Amino acid sequence: MTNETDPPSEDAAAPTLDALIAERRRKRETLADQGIDPYPARFDRTALAAELHDRHADLEPDARTGERVRLAGRVTAVRRHGKLSFATVADTSGSIQLLLQATSLSGQAAVVLESVDLGDWIGAEGEVITSRRGELSVDTTELWLLSKALRPLPDKWHGLTETDTRYRQREVDLLANPDSRRVFEIRFAAIAAMRRLMESEHYVEVETPILQPQAGGAIARPFFTHANALDIDLSLRIAPELYLKRLVVGGFERVFEIARNFRNEGVSTRHSPEFTALEAYRALGDVTDGMELTEALVLAAAEAATGRTVFAAGDVEIDLAGPWPRRQLLDLLEERLGRRVHPTDPLEDLRAVCEEHGVTPLPGWGPGKLVFELYDQVLLPGIVDPLFVVGFPVEVSPLARHTAGDPTMADRFELCIVAKEFANGYSELNVPEEQAERFEFSAAAKAGGDAEAHPADQAFVRALEYGLPPTAGIGIGIDRLIMLLAEVDAIRDVILFPMLRPEATN
RNA sequence: GCGCCUCUAGCUCAACGGCAGAGCAACGGACUCUUAAUCCGCAGGUUCCCGGUUCGAAUCCGGGGGGGCGCACCA
Incomplete structure (x- = not known):
């Protein structure tokens, strides 16, 4: 797994969206070529990110717990440092960091890590530890691709802001x-x-x-x-x-x-x-x-x-x-308008009160509707x-x-x-x-x-x-x-x- | 329906009449403690669409489309 001498693939298409997708497909095929199923049927998860954070809230930096867990979620960040990498995985409960050391990973895990992209669903197994900086992490030994994200995700820092896309592709907005x-x-x-x-x-x-x-x-x-x-x-x-x-x-x-x-x-x-x-x-x-x-x-x-x-x-x-508080509408209107109104008042009077307070009566409105409009247009806007x-x-x-x-x-x-x-x-x-x-x-x-x-x-x-x-x-x-x-x-x-x-x- | 605003790389944004750019993501490389990692390198465009003005249009004008906000109707 260390034949890294290939030149950049000379047929690399322009990195438009199509090319970005093609690149991710290529990585998926690479896994398949090595006998790794890119779409496994199921995964047995033993812990959620939030559970681990709750359970190990007070660990010192550089601590080991001896607790082995299996996590699953979407990759939201990868920080590669040569033989050591960090990845952030988000599941339904929250996020947690994976610590991935070349010396600890299984052969398959190394291959999966090589091709993992932001947005991929992965499963990981390892020991719950804290990093030297104190971040709760899973010292990963096994890594599985659970489903490939063929499309690139929005900017991890700014997210998705275009309202149009947020509504049309709510799934992307949510993730x-x-x-x-x-x-x-x-x-x-x-x-x-x-x-x-x-x-x-x-x-x-x-x-x-x-x-x-x-x-x-x-x-x-x-x-x-x-x-x-x-x-x-x-x-x-x-x-x-x-x-x-x-x-x-x-x-x-x-x-x-x-x-x-x-x-x-x-x-x-x-x-x-x-x-x-x-x-x-x-x-x-x-x-x-x-x-x-x-x-x-x-x-x-x-x-x-x-x-x-x-x-x-x-x-x-x-x-x-x-x-x-429970207040009678007619009382509230009296306080606001300075005079008592009632649906039995003469229609012309009510229309006059409306006009006086900026409510334009429409032809079909009866006395009850006029009183209601006084509520809706004069009283309601002032309620907090x-x-x-x-x-x-x-x-x-x-x-x-x-x-x-x-x-x-x-x-x-x-x-x-x-x-x-x-x-x-x-x-x-x-x-x-x-x-x-x-x-x-x-x-x-x-x-x-x-x-x-x-x-x-x-x-x-x-x-x-x-x-x-x-x-x-x-x-x-x-x-x-x-x-x-x-x-x-x-x-x-x-x-x-x-x-x-x-x-x-x- | 009417008015105003907006649409540029996968994402977030510059350029505002004079060579279409940056950050992130991608791609190639270095790196065993990062956490918006860093560094080197490389690549990426129907500037929403159609038309016009202009030597020259992402930019100005007209028309169309998507979206937002305000008004109107309603809860």
């Missing part, structure tokens, strides 16, 4: 940018924690249709598709709400779904056409129980994912530590720390129970943090006739050209006629919650494969 990986670790830890909480509260996780004859449960424009077998047009769901309440009618008293929703609307830093919401319904509860559950879920997610309650959001810090805003106009809450003694207001809350809505919930409307009436009203708006008005859903009304118990419902925007916990400001940074235009074909 090259630790921060990106961290965001998704937070995401999935948070979701798992919320699932655990729901389970401990005896909610059943269910699945409802994504392909629906008629998209309901929210005010939004759906995507459409077509089912060939039935020759019918279908919508992709905009919310699971109506189906979940039908399950409560059916006797599943506590249900939840972590639902991917689809809305054919604008794309922005805060909006993705495809987004995830947790919706939960609890029989016998009301809007108060909904707020309690919402707060518990967010805190459980924050605790499990980060262990903190204080987060940076832009240039402000917010503290999630509860309990969160978590706040439950309670009591919304019925006009903009077609599925919520109206407030006792006030048919124009609904027992509904929104959770607001740093000027954004994070969750929404209410006492569910369970009077079939009233629901049918609300649907008629919104269906008229839809017929009048409002593409986002809620459609009448007869199957849902029929379900209510079998009896929906008093029920609390909530919906939490998972992506936005993750943005908060991970302290990133683009929703695409918390979605693994965000929607993009297709790549240009070569």
